[in-house]
Amino acid sequence: MSFDPFGDFETAGYLRNHQRLKDPVEVKESEHFVFELSIEEALSHLARKRRPDYKAILKVHKILFGGFYPWAGKDRNELVPHLAIFKGAYNDPHSTIFERPDFIKRSVDYALKLAADKKKFQERPGEVMGQLAFAHPFLDGNGRTLLLVFMELCYRARxxxxxxxxxxxxxxxxxxxxxxxxxQGHLDNYLKPFVTAITSRDEWPQMIGGIRGLDGLDKEDITYESLDNPEVQQLYKTYRAQLQDAPAVPGADD
Structure with missing residues (x-):
């Protein structure tokens, strides 16, 4: 199944992009071109914010991808509130489940709350990045948008x-x-060896342009299912249940 949550790929192209492109290579190249042109503006927007919040993240996405997607800056809850998004088939035990649309903002807010505790954030950077990635606010462009946000959060935590x-x-x-x-430390353990001193924001645009795999959890093998599907509802219940031992995790008791 191709990723066509709007149901109009044949007439509007991939995710209704402005050029109505369908070819994956053309989509990737055009999208990335727009992204690179907008990095500095997006970083400047984040730097000016007294405290990055959910609204700022939506704005960053709009700055980065507004030249390619007419819906840029709108989250999944606004665009497709009836769909659950997965990487892989939802009934595959090795698939990755993303936050349900109506809980996206709550999950992002929780990640920002974790990052506000700067000492703990330095010790557990993977928890923040993991929570942001799980939220998966957008239909595309999550990795690049959230990386910019994560870099700014790290900068403020020194x-x-x-x-x-x-x-x-x-x-x-x-x-x-x-x-x-x-x-449980999966991403913390991976990132800790790469923790270093802060760099000047001026160096970030060139640095970001050279990072590979920014959107590894977008596009490839992304699927969707209706939230009305009882099996999907059970997946979310099971996922929430495993968080019972993690205090203050959003939605753990829902």
């Missing part, structure tokens, strides 16, 4: 991740493990 030393496949594997089993 540390950075040396992304140039990370390995795309290893990182995505640790990130997927973190989403499947959060707050």
């Amino acid at each position: 540390f950075a991740i040396n992304w140039s030393r990370t390995n795309k496949d290893d990182y995505l594997r640790a990130l997927s493990d973190e989403i499947r089993a959060p707050f």
Whole structure:
């Protein structure tokens, strides 16, 4: 099944992009071109915010991808509130489940709350990134948007991740493990060796442009199912149940 949550791929192209492109290579190239042109503006917007919040993240996505997607800056809850999103088939035990649309903002807010405790954030950076990735606010462009947000959060906590030393496949594997089993150190253990001193924001645009696999949890093998599906509802109940031992995790008691 192709990723066509709007149900109009044949007439509107991939996710209703402005150019109505359908070819995956053309989509990727055009989307990335728009992204690179907008990095500095997006970073500047984040730097000006007294405290990054959910509204700021939506704005960053709009800045980065508004030139390609007419819906940029709108989250899944606004666009497709009836759909659950997965990486892999929802009934595959190795698939990755993303937050249900109506809980996206709550999950992002919780990640920002974790990052506000700067000492703990330095010790457990993977928990914050994992929570942001699990929220998966957008239909596309999550990895790049959330990386910019994460870098800004790290900067304010006086540390950075040396992304140039990370390995795309290893990182995505640790990130997927973190989403499947959060707050158990999967992504913390991977990122800790790459923690370094903060760098000037001026260096970020070039640095970001060279990072591979930013959207590894977007596009490839992304599927969707109706939230009315009883099996999907049970998946979310099971996922929430495993968080009972993690205090203050959003939705754990829902």
